[in-house]
Amino acid sequence: KSARVSFGSGSKGEEKDRKLIRYLMAHGHETPFEHTVFQFHVKCPIFVARQWFRHRWSSFNEISGRYTVFDEGEFYVPEKKRVKEKVNKQGSEVAAISDEEHAAFRARVEAESQRSVDAYKELLEQGTAKEVARIILPQNMYTEFYWTVNARALMNFLKLRCDVHAQYEIRVYAEAIRDMFFEKMPWTAAAYREIYLGEKEEAATPS
Amino acid sequence: KSARVSFGSGSKGEEKDRKLIRYLMAHGHETPFEHTVFQFHVKCPIFVARQWFRHRWSSFNEISGRYTVFDEGEFYVPEKKRVKEKVNKQGSEVAAISDEEHAAFRARVEAESQRSVDAYKELLEQGTAKEVARIILPQNMYTEFYWTVNARALMNFLKLRCDVHAQYEIRVYAEAIRDMFFEKMPWTAAAYREIYLGEKEEAATPS
């Protein structure tokens, strides 16, 4: 509807409106997509939140470690050990090791994280201010935030964070966000899949 | 609710929530107000739109003079002639003249605007492209746009455009926007009126 206002008219039916959406996206006219706004309540590890917050054209409000005590066991432990990727040297891939070895990796991460949390709690008990004690907490602690973002900025987030070069952990979140977005804005999603993902229109909108 | 997430808790009742809103605003913690988003469909003269579009932390989609023909008589004529203000030299104030003189002023503005519109239409009839012909149209022509803006950016708009230094024409729009905002977000409005306008809380929320 915001797109149509540039042409001074109302909707012209599904087929024409979908065509307009595709045209706008293909030619970089992205402002009409800013008028649809999404809001998410996200819980994720701090190192994921750090990547997320780099997306400046959106609004964040995070739970603050200055005022809130972190709960026991509230940290993220990867399912599998990952090693340096062979092809794309900057990423990582699941190590070709036994289940026991993966379990040993998990146990190590869990033990180290728990030790840090224990030390944090001890510091609190000794009267240390929360904003000081939390500095020794690891970056896999969970945090929570509200995220308000328009469809244009959301698509930009998806382009970068669903990408194979994104770290696995944020990619999982981005893919979940993407699925919700595709469900809520199917016409825009179809154009997005066609133009940015190279998928055929037919595949994107099965009857 | 977005504000509460920083403290890791839900609502704590009206009184405490209103207090929190006031506290956040008074201390410049404005991000929680970004999670409420407003959308307006505005019709205003181009010279007003030019001032409006300077507010970059928001989204605009305007009807385009490149594709749309402007309708006859679609221009703004001030009710009264205004002269240079005596105190605040940069503004203007209603001239101390007779009703007839005001009417003469209006007639002049109307005649000049109409002549420009007539010339524009003639250029179009001679086959001139719309995007070229419209360059001779005056700045009091009406335009239309969608405006999507969050409550924080909206309050910033109001601070600048409801101000006595703002040009009369945009101030009238800003005051109408302000009334809608006050109605939709009464608690935030009460804090806004108290902190920025110096009004007493009692006056702002009569029982």
Place this chain on the structure above:
Amino acid sequence: KSARVSFGSGSKGEEKDRKLIRYLMAHGHETPFEHTVFQFHVKCPIFVARQWFRHRWSSFNEISGRYTVFDEGEFYVPEKKRVKEKVNKQGSEVAAISDEEHAAFRARVEAESQRSVDAYKELLEQGTAKEVARIILPQNMYTEFYWTVNARALMNFLKLRCDVHAQYEIRVYAEAIRDMFFEKMPWTAAAYREIYLGEKEEAATPS
């Protein structure tokens, strides 16, 4: 240099640095380009400035028609009459008419603009406030502004405004800006030309 900081190292020589720039641009990692900032002093018609100011990730300060009197003859007149484009229906192309007919078109635009400027001056002489009188001035009046913009936002501006779909008048400005940009940041320019314009690296950086 800003790009290198992500990898915790200094420059690695021209060849590797150029490769890094190309890699970053090709993969949508555009933030390193934000650390180089350009500043322009622009004089252009109001209808061009209106399109320019839509680029929100940059800073503008414009001469204000509320405080400044526009000078005589300070308006833009197109060299040639343009008509609706046949292929791309929304644009325009130079009309296939005689030089005399183009001259007649120019004379008409000039006469209408001058008439509006004369009426504006008369209103001022009758004591009308500047901010009121200027509303009847046409959109081809020249205005001036300072524009501060980083290289990332600048490239986005160029992508949209050097495009064949952009209106001729802003395209001329965008092309001039582009040439200055290419001269100041030759490595980034080479990557830009290769990735966005499809030019070969060889062509872009002749020995």
Place this chain on the structure above:
Amino acid sequence: KSARVSFGSGSKGEEKDRKLIRYLMAHGHETPFEHTVFQFHVKCPIFVARQWFRHRWSSFNEISGRYTVFDEGEFYVPEKKRVKEKVNKQGSEVAAISDEEHAAFRARVEAESQRSVDAYKELLEQGTAKEVARIILPQNMYTEFYWTVNARALMNFLKLRCDVHAQYEIRVYAEAIRDMFFEKMPWTAAAYREIYLGEKEEAATPS
């Protein structure tokens, strides 16, 4: 100079220019301050960087823990133990304890941080990818980034982060930034100190 363009004139001498700067700031006309751009290379603990990166109207490029190995001992340890503040309940204040007790606090933070770093290094030696191993590193690890910011956004940063409610660690950085800013833009600084800090002009610019 950007401010003067709104009035269509050049500089009018120091006294008048300073007056203009004060007027603009006092009336919320902050865009002219966007045309002066600063660039900083910052090294600070991650929990400080997390607060810093919330300032979206600026550009950041950070060293990435996905690609870079953190060096030994590269973490921050507070000089003094801080406890919950009595007056402003959300902050902290130096504990009223002996030097030995402060030293014991420091030793504890150092030991915990070092253990985490040791575990991180061990994970790396076992082939764990850098982007995975770093998730157990504490938030007092140092990171580095480039920060490009205009004077308007910089002043907004200072208002929030030099404030008594800001956490001590970022306040120390903000005060250092402020001193550099005051030195580079003395006229703007004088207006800033007068309007936002309530200092007298005389005090701000001693002869």
